[in-house]
Amino acid sequence: MSPHNVYSRADWPQIPGVRTRRRRFQGDLYELSCDVVVVGSGAGGAVIAAELAEGGLDVVVLEEGGYYATEDFNADVTEALANLYRDGGAQMALGTPPVTFAEGRCVGGSTVINGGMTWRTPEHVIRRWREDHGVHDFDAHALLPHFERVEGFLSAKTQDPESIGRDNALLKEGADALGYETVSNIRNQLHCPGSNNCAFGCPTGAKQSTLLTYLPRALHFGARILTHCRVDGILRQRKQVQGVEGSLADPSGKTRRFRVHAKETVIACGAVQSPNLLLRAGLRSPSGKIGHGLTLHPNTKVVALFDEDVEGWKGVHQAYQVREFEGDGFVMAAVNIPPSLVAMTLPYYGRDMIELLDQYNQTVIGGVLIEDTTTGRVRSVAGLPVTTYQITEEDRHRIVRGTAILCEVLFAAGAKRIVLPFAGVPDLLSMADVQRLRETDVPKAAMEVVTVHIMGTLAMGDDPTRHVCDSYGRVYDYAGLTVADASLFPTPIGVNPMETIMTLATRCAIHLLDRFAVPAGV
Amino acid sequence: MREFELPARLQATVRALVPVVCTEEARRMGIVDEVARGVERFLGTLPAHLQKGILAGLWTLEFTPLADPRNLGRSFSRLSPERAQRAFDLWWRLPGPTHQLVRALKMFVSFAFYEHPKVRERIGYDPEAYLAQMRRKRIEQHHEVIAQHAEKVVTPDPVRRLPVAEARS
Numbered sequence: 001m002s003p004h005n006v007y008s009r010a011d012w013p014q015i016p017g018v019r020t021r022r023r024r025f026q027g028d029l030y031e032l033s034c035d036v037v038v039v040g041s042g043a044g045g046a047v048i049a050a051e052l053a054e055g056g057l058d059v060v061v062l063e064e065g066g067y068y069a070t071e072d073f074n075a076d077v078t079e080a081l082a083n084l085y086r087d088g089g090a091q092m093a094l095g096t097p098p099v100t101f102a103e104g105r106c107v108g109g110s111t112v113i114n115g116g117m118t119w120r121t122p123e124h125v126i127r128r129w130r131e132d133h134g135v136h137d138f139d140a141h142a143l144l145p146h147f148e149r150v151e152g153f154l155s156a157k158t159q160d161p162e163s164i165g166r167d168n169a170l171l172k173e174g175a176d177a178l179g180y181e182t183v184s185n186i187r188n189q190l191h192c193p194g195s196n197n198c199a200f201g202c203p204t205g206a207k208q209s210t211l212l213t214y215l216p217r218a219l220h221f222g223a224r225i226l227t228h229c230r231v232d233g234i235l236r237q238r239k240q241v242q243g244v245e246g247s248l249a250d251p252s253g254k255t256r257r258f259r260v261h262a263k264e265t266v267i268a269c270g271a272v273q274s275p276n277l278l279l280r281a282g283l284r285s286p287s288g289k290i291g292h293g294l295t296l297h298p299n300t301k302v303v304a305l306f307d308e309d310v311e312g313w314k315g316v317h318q319a320y321q322v323r324e325f326e327g328d329g330f331v332m333a334a335v336n337i338p339p340s341l342v343a344m345t346l347p348y349y350g351r352d353m354i355e356l357l358d359q360y361n362q363t364v365i366g367g368v369l370i371e372d373t374t375t376g377r378v379r380s381v382a383g384l385p386v387t388t389y390q391i392t393e394e395d396r397h398r399i400v401r402g403t404a405i406l407c408e409v410l411f412a413a414g415a416k417r418i419v420l421p422f423a424g425v426p427d428l429l430s431m432a433d434v435q436r437l438r439e440t441d442v443p444k445a446a447m448e449v450v451t452v453h454i455m456g457t458l459a460m461g462d463d464p465t466r467h468v469c470d471s472y473g474r475v476y477d478y479a480g481l482t483v484a485d486a487s488l489f490p491t492p493i494g495v496n497p498m499e500t501i502m503t504l505a506t507r508c509a510i511h512l513l514d515r516f517a518v519p520a521g522v
Numbered sequence: 523m524r525e526f527e528l529p530a531r532l533q534a535t536v537r538a539l540v541p542v543v544c545t546e547e548a549r550r551m552g553i554v555d556e557v558a559r560g561v562e563r564f565l566g567t568l569p570a571h572l573q574k575g576i577l578a579g580l581w582t583l584e585f586t587p588l589a590d591p592r593n594l595g596r597s598f599s600r601l602s603p604e605r606a607q608r609a610f611d612l613w614w615r616l617p618g619p620t621h622q623l624v625r626a627l628k629m630f631v632s633f634a635f636y637e638h639p640k641v642r643e644r645i646g647y648d649p650e651a652y653l654a655q656m657r658r659k660r661i662e663q664h665h666e667v668i669a670q671h672a673e674k675v676v677t678p679d680p681v682r683r684l685p686v687a688e689a690r691s
Contacts (some may be wrong), residue, residue, distance in 0.1 A: 089566030
């Protein structure tokens with residue numbers, strides 16, 4: 001059952017303040033007014049909604065997905081893909097190779113399905129955004145209270161030691177043996193017991209996603225959350241934005257439209273959907289950069305077989321990161337995934353696949369995350385986002401080098417065989433084979449690349465001719481329109497982006513509250 | 523979850539694919555039909571344009587064997603297991619779109635196979651029991667801290683400036 005003030009598509013006529021307009025040929029139109037409408041309930045939307053509601057504003061949050069609580073989460077991957085992911089997690093950035101990416105589509109957004117890594121924006125990124133992009137009031141000192149506030153609500157800390165599984169221990173052992181620096185991951189968790197189901201909704205309630213933190217806070221301060229609302233238009237009079245409109249995803253097939261009128265509109269539906277919404281609504285930026293600057297931290301995975309029982313699904317998802325090569329643009333981690341997803345990505349079928357997965361409990365899945373050096377783009381075609389992204393030569397080398405080093409770490413930990421994410425490149429059977437991989441010219445087309453970090457398509461900065469948004473997320477050239485998600489990133493950040501998104505959303509909220517506090521006409 | 527159903531002919535194609543991708547083990551375990559249903563369930567999570575593409579791919583796989591005289595006019599779903607295996611192996615080795623097609627189909631079938639409870643049990647993967655145990659353990663050991671944090675997330679910030687509330691009051 002949904003909490004108080006969370007309304008589904010069936011509730012619309014009964015939502016307080018909703019006016020229903022009967023239309024003979026177009027179906028019913030529902031209309032609602034509020035101070036602020038927030039599109040999206042993930043890391044950006046939930047935070048800004050809670051902060052604005054606490055500040056006394058009447059806030060309505062629109063979410064395209066449904067509401068699912070902790071009790072609804074389990075290990076049924078198909079069910080999770082259907083309920084919690086946009087397009088079953090099968091979205092793709094077109095290019096060579098195509099990059100498969102996943103976004104959340106449920107109340108709580110991607111915070112419900114992410115791995116829970118909670119890292120502050122790295123110092124060099126803060127400096128780069130301030131110096132190269134002119135982001136105002138943006139230094140470690142100014143950001144500290146925001147980081148601390150976010151971390152407090154998220155209960156950001158390292159894992160209880162007993163929750164760390166053997167796969168992570170092996171990764172650390174391998175890195176230690178080679179003298180590589182590892183760090184304990186800081187995660188948004190409260191006594192996480194290590195159930196390793198983060199990507200399909202935390203069934204223990206330990207992961208402190210926005211579903212358990214900022215959204216209850218927003219509701220407590222009077223915000224309303226409306227589910228199954230697909231926003232497809234922005235209401236405006238010339239340059240003054242006045243709310244949004246869209247349709248209710250109705251299982252009966254009946255189309256019902258809604259309009260939410262608001263003094264301020266906040267777009268926080270992620271770095272693919274946010275630019276798509278602005279583009280399909282016909283908004284233009286003086287910079288011409290709406291949808292430009294997409295970065296996505298390409299990552300690859302290897303499957304390493306050990307002689308011992310690992311049971312990587314018993315223990316926390318990513319207890320450590322190997323940070324030795326952060327300066328070279330990549331980090332590594334152990335990232336257990338269920339056998340169904342391992343099987344999907346293996347370059348084998350038939351007997352080879354069965355024999356390999358018979359040893360699923362002896363595998364460690366390792367991943368490399370690359371800080372990319374190029375950008376892609378999101379275009380809007382017939383109302384749908386089309387994402388393009390082309391890996392550069394530099395990133396191709398980073399991927400091969402990062403994967404080779406990850407293999408060295410896993411062999412140092414005792415791996416006997418490693419299956420690579422490169423089609424046509426044979427499995428590695430020893431440390432000596434890693435050298436062979438380093439010397440192999442792996443073509444881009446042979447790479448299996450995925451990501452869950454989509455960033456930077458409505459970049460913020462102080463120059464309206466280079467950036468789409470100002471330092472506080474307000475869209476240049478339009479009044480009443482703010483962006484509060486990873487679209488704002490002017491560059492990639494090289495680490496998991498959740499805390500940075502939340503920190504930016506906190507800043508945006510404070511700025512908006514200050515503006516609302518100024519009496520009209522002043 | 524949306525219900526998605528393949529046309530009957532393509533259901534047969536998927537049933538014929540299951541032992542090819544997952545070996546005769548699928549038949550021995552008596553789960554071919556359920557895995558095929560699992561493929562439909564997975565396809566139901568995908569957007570309509572991808573579903574259409576996959577349907578086109580399945581039709582292609584189903585009817586292409588008709589062009590090979592050695593198949594005696596049989597489509598994929600009616601081939602003997604050996605001939606189905608040979609056809610799939612050939613497509614897998616070919617470069618370009620044919621490889622991409624059978625690779626995509628292999629992904630869906632292998633996914634559904636390893637989602638099946640009997641297969642999970644066979645490889646010693648029993649997450650539900652483990653999740654239930656972890657859920658209980660966390661509550662038993664940390665219920666006080668959990669309650670305190672739930673209270674904290676809805677507690678107003680005592681030192682926070684609330685400009686709108688102040689202005690309105």
